[in-house]
Amino acid sequence: MGEIERRLAERELVLPAVFAAPPGMRMTFDRVRIDGTVAYVSGHGPMDGSRPLMVGKVGDPLAGDWLSQEAGYEAARLTALSVLASLKHELGELDRVTGWLRLLGFVNVAPGFTATPPVINGFSDLILELWGDRGRHARSAIGVAELPYGIPVEVEAVVRVDGR
Amino acid sequence: MGEIERRLAERELVLPAVFAAPPGMRMTFDRVRIDGTVAYVSGHGPMDGSRPLMVGKVGDPLAGDWLSQEAGYEAARLTALSVLASLKHELGELDRVTGWLRLLGFVNVAPGFTATPPVINGFSDLILELWGDRGRHARSAIGVAELPYGIPVEVEAVVRVDGR
Amino acid sequence: MGEIERRLAERELVLPAVFAAPPGMRMTFDRVRIDGTVAYVSGHGPMDGSRPLMVGKVGDPLAGDWLSQEAGYEAARLTALSVLASLKHELGELDRVTGWLRLLGFVNVAPGFTATPPVINGFSDLILELWGDRGRHARSAIGVAELPYGIPVEVEAVVRVDGR
Numbered sequence: 193m194g195e196i197e198r199r200l201a202e203r204e205l206v207l208p209a210v211f212a213a214p215p216g217m218r219m220t221f222d223r224v225r226i227d228g229t230v231a232y233v234s235g236h237g238p239m240d241g242s243r244p245l246m247v248g249k250v251g252d253p254l255a256g257d258w259l260s261q262e263a264g265y266e267a268a269r270l271t272a273l274s275v276l277a278s279l280k281h282e283l284g285e286l287d288r289v290t291g292w293l294r295l296l297g298f299v300n301v302a303p304g305f306t307a308t309p310p311v312i313n314g315f316s317d318l319i320l321e322l323w324g325d326r327g328r329h330a331r332s333a334i335g336v337a338e339l340p341y342g343i344p345v346e347v348e349a350v351v352r353v354d355g356r
Numbered sequence: 357m358g359e360i361e362r363r364l365a366e367r368e369l370v371l372p373a374v375f376a377a378p379p380g381m382r383m384t385f386d387r388v389r390i391d392g393t394v395a396y397v398s399g400h401g402p403m404d405g406s407r408p409l410m411v412g413k414v415g416d417p418l419a420g421d422w423l424s425q426e427a428g429y430e431a432a433r434l435t436a437l438s439v440l441a442s443l444k445h446e447l448g449e450l451d452r453v454t455g456w457l458r459l460l461g462f463v464n465v466a467p468g469f470t471a472t473p474p475v476i477n478g479f480s481d482l483i484l485e486l487w488g489d490r491g492r493h494a495r496s497a498i499g500v501a502e503l504p505y506g507i508p509v510e511v512e513a514v515v516r517v518d519g520r
Numbered sequence: 521m522g523e524i525e526r527r528l529a530e531r532e533l534v535l536p537a538v539f540a541a542p543p544g545m546r547m548t549f550d551r552v553r554i555d556g557t558v559a560y561v562s563g564h565g566p567m568d569g570s571r572p573l574m575v576g577k578v579g580d581p582l583a584g585d586w587l588s589q590e591a592g593y594e595a596a597r598l599t600a601l602s603v604l605a606s607l608k609h610e611l612g613e614l615d616r617v618t619g620w621l622r623l624l625g626f627v628n629v630a631p632g633f634t635a636t637p638p639v640i641n642g643f644s645d646l647i648l649e650l651w652g653d654r655g656r657h658a659r660s661a662i663g664v665a666e667l668p669y670g671i672p673v674e675v676e677a678v679v680r681v682d683g684r
Contacts, residue, residue: 235496
């Protein structure tokens, strides 16, 4: 077992099934596209295979039927686990990810919800916990109108991988 | 004639005029920025020169004055043709694109429209038809509030080009 | 003093304090992530340290309490200055940025505001003024539902830096 997977196990974190298109949708893109020692990771959400683990917009739960900021944070953490499942599937082991470069995070926002960085922190925190300094990355966190299947968070990434 | 252009001709697909800013707008960016063997392609829409071929938001046509998902798919396919026109203009011939790496697709959504991946499939499908396995790419498909000039779809790309 | 900073001084432009998270928010990402000779710049807004210099959505001021397109342009120019502050902080001097590759610009739009490219021109124009041809870049300009802290503009960038 590699170092990253040991750290996942220490935290009792289990990777979900690899992201797949929901029934009736064709998946015309690759989860991960490797180009030399750079891997481009497609936008992922809090999915277990083709099943969304959370749906809904993030906002003030007192003002409407919205997910709280804390639930959004959890969605972003689950999104990171889905990305790790795709990277493990593609690379064989997660230790082959030698550095994180860039995240682009989208939050499915209710009107007026602007605390998008604390939501995407759920993704960044897990990466930093697992990779330490090699997990440090540039990032944007944007509030958007709609996300696929109604998921609350979507994140894409660029990472460096060993050239094996 | 190169291989990719032969495939376009077989499909009776004609590239539009190269994307340009509409009258009264200054274009302060490059359609394609080449850096070594990587080309960064600016966000394109379904344009013929400076003329949008489609405008409007994608949603349920029964619920409002929206474009259907199928019309959105067609807009994404037209967007791919506009990107190809820019790449041909910049590179001389499309065979110089040796691999597709990453797409970021934005759909101009009506409220509640979440089927953004099937819309952006209109772009991905054409790339895969033309480039085969070398067209495989990572991708995100996001629903946004507004797009330039009211176009229904915008896609940016990162591709690998030969170093000529 | 380097060439770029000489040009800033000629224009009487002063860089703001380096972007930081507002009180109560944790910053879990790096402003700039350098990977070899490429630097990934996180999404920035018109910030002076942790203080937003402008907030609000861009739209028609006659139709609501919105910022005008011209105010949006100014916000994008201030955003560029915040990015330059981060790059100077990270690199020591701005002359080490040898080329601009790609910008992704988000505008916090009021309903119906589609003139996002002229807004993001405020960023692109300053880069081209300062770097000349080496400032030329690919770009997208998207209208989004919400941005962090209510800022009107956010831009992320990929630039080339010398390998020092």
